[in-house]
Amino acid sequence: MKPLHELVRSNVWKLAAMNKTAKMSDxxxxxxxxxxxxxxYNKPLNRYPDPLQRELKTELSRIxxxxxxxxxxxxxxxxxxDLCFRVFCTPQKDNVVSIEPTSGVYKVFAELNDIEYRSVLxxxxxxISVNQLLSACDSNTKIIWLCSPxxxxxxxxxxxxxxxxxxxFDGIVVIDESYSDFSTVPVFRKRLDEFPNIIVLNSLNNAWGCAALNIGMAFASAPIIDIFNQVKYPYNICQPxxxxxxxxxxxxIEIEKHVSxxxxxxxxxxxxxxxxxxCEKVxxxxxxxxLVKMTNAEDIYHYLMDKGIIVSDKTNVTLCDNCLRITVGTKNENTLLLSALRQY
Incomplete structure (x- = not known):
């Protein structure tokens, strides 16, 4: 891995070094x-929230x-x-490399930040093909994006x-492990000391069933996290x-039961x-x-929608022609889904 100061945008590095004033978290x-x-007045809503979410981090650290x-x-x-792009990538100069198909959000934020986005099938x-992935990189490649699962x-x-x-790779590798709580494969967030160039994403939205709270996490070396905290909006998570x-x-315990x-x-x-x-392939x-490959995904998508069942049509996604992505619901929801499909 290159030294961190060579990977971080120069203006961001200077900002982080200068920011030594008293913080609200003190x-x-x-x-x-x-x-x-x-x-x-109007306690307890009158005070700004803890910008570093210390109590929440302490509990997450334990878990x-x-x-x-x-x-x-x-x-x-x-x-x-978004912070990964803003911290590491200089607009109209640097690029990132990802795989395809994958979540479209990485490309969206690349475009919003005016960063070239390269993808490897x-x-x-x-x-993934490691050689193809690395062949797509050059001296201006700052980040490789992977989502696993x-x-x-x-x-x-x-x-x-x-x-x-x-x-x-001598740059930053971001691994999105948002769905890892549904998998038995060992997670990379436990290997931060082994790989200083890794940033691992996780969430409370899926396995924890807290999408309404929209809590996301990034795990990385302390110097990277410190820079993230310097660049983020000061009060990004409200106190409630x-x-x-x-x-x-x-x-x-209840969450683990739901996951099971x-x-x-x-x-x-x-x-x-x-x-x-x-169904051609599951x-x-x-x-x-x-992800399910159908004989005619678009027709089945609209058929299910007419039945009040919403799934995700991935037909226009590379390598996912005629595919639907179907989220696992409750036992009753899944029964109704299968009943509708069997009547198609």
Whole structure:
């Protein structure tokens, strides 16, 4: 890996070095707070939230077994994705490399930040080719984006291939592990010390069922997280959301029960889809959704919509012609889905 100061945008590096003023997070409960033009009345909503979400990070650290100084909490994973571009990539100069098909959000934020986005096709098994991926890189490539389990394909990439990318690429490798709680494959967020150039994304939206709170996380070396905290909006997570997330983290046993149920339902759907005459292929899944290749995905998509069942049509996604991505629902929702499909 190149030295961090060579990867971070020069203006961002200078900003992070200069920012040594007192922070709102330095406040103490016994202090008289007259520095932020807050209203002294209407407690507890009168004060700005903790910009570093210390209580929430402490609890996440206990659950994820990752130090708080290596944890960033954002307004969804989208904030962390945007920060990766803003921190490391100079507009109209640098580029990033990703795989295809994958989540479209990486390309969206590349375009918003005026960064060239290069993509490399996955093979027929939806696995990466390390040589092709690295061949797409040049001296201005700052980030390689990987999503594992991948959206929309649902599969994990081979651990050995990801390790090789991390070892051979001297820039930043971002691994989006938002769906990893539905998988049995070891996660890379536990290997931060081994790979200093890695940033791992995670979320409370999926397995934890907290999409309404939209809590995203990035795990990386402490110096990277420190820069993220310098660049982010000061109060990116409001206090009621921080408190609600803390309450949800107390329900870990209940959440694990829900995940187990979803995994059982996922396996049932995998088997049931394979029996449908108009289903050409059911792709293996390590996530809470299944990619299914149909004889006519667009017709089936509209048919289900007329039945009040909304799925995701991926027909226009590269390598996903005539494919639907179907999220695993409750037992009742899945029963209604299968009933509708069997009547098609």
């Amino acid at each position: 406040r103490q409960d016994n202090q008289i707070l007259l520095n932020a033009n807050e209203n002294p 994820k077994n990752i130090a708080t100084e290596k944890t960033f909490i954002g307004n969804g994973t989208h904030e962390a994705i 996955l093979n027929d098994n939806f696995q 991948n959206d929309p394909t649902g599969n994990n990439f081979d651990v050995e291939q990801i390790e090789e990318v991390l070892q051979r 959301v921080q408190e609600a997330a803390l309450e949800q983290l107390k329900n870990r 149920i979803l995994l059982l339902e996922r396996d049932k759907l995998l088997s049931a889809f394979a029996e449908l005459s108009f 792709y293996p899944s390590e996530s809470n959704f299944i």
